Amino acid sequence: MARVERYGPGEEATEFDPGDFVLTHRHNPISRLISAGQRWRFRGAEAVYAHWSHSALVVGRDGALVEAESTGVRRSPISRYRANEYHLVRLGPEFGADGRRRSVDYANAQVGKAFGYLALLGSAIFLLTGWSLRLMRADHQICSGLVVRALHAGGLLLDLDPDITLPADLATRFGVRART
Secondary structure, three states, rough: OOOOEOOOOOOOOOOOEEEEEEEOOOOOOHHHHHHHHHHHHHHHHHHHHOOOOOEEEEEEOEEEEEEEEEEEEEEEHHHOOOOEEEEEEEOOOOOHHHHHHHHHHHHHHHOOEEOOOHHHHHHHHHHHHHHOOOOOOOEEOOOHHHHHHHHHHOOOOOOOOOOOOHHHHHHHHHHHOOOO
């Protein structure tokens, strides 16, 4: 059974299981667009999930992450989010060692690949219209697509389409609510 831990500004998780993931709210132009688009789709009781604009996969016991940034897919320390609120989604013992290894291997293999600007545009069209339009280039990633594909590699979330899954979808699935 998955559980979620909140870390506020100045707080930081200290124990990590590779294969888990984080959701955070970032403060840059792309993140603002993602949040605005998600608020269009996630309304009413679901509005608390639209807050999350970024996700990343935990790949190291030291809190190392693999994440898709506007500059491409990179490896980063969790400490870069110390000034922000983030939630660590712990997938629990049901996500076994072999599945976690496959997820981490997938994510690590993506490091150095490009950011998926076309995929982001396709997601924006989906948010605004409901049309599942897939605009993408091979080996280009957005943050939530990277997390979902990595978890697919480990055998999880096979019902989620990584091409149209956004951070708010992950938050909804795991009950990661923004503080109001």
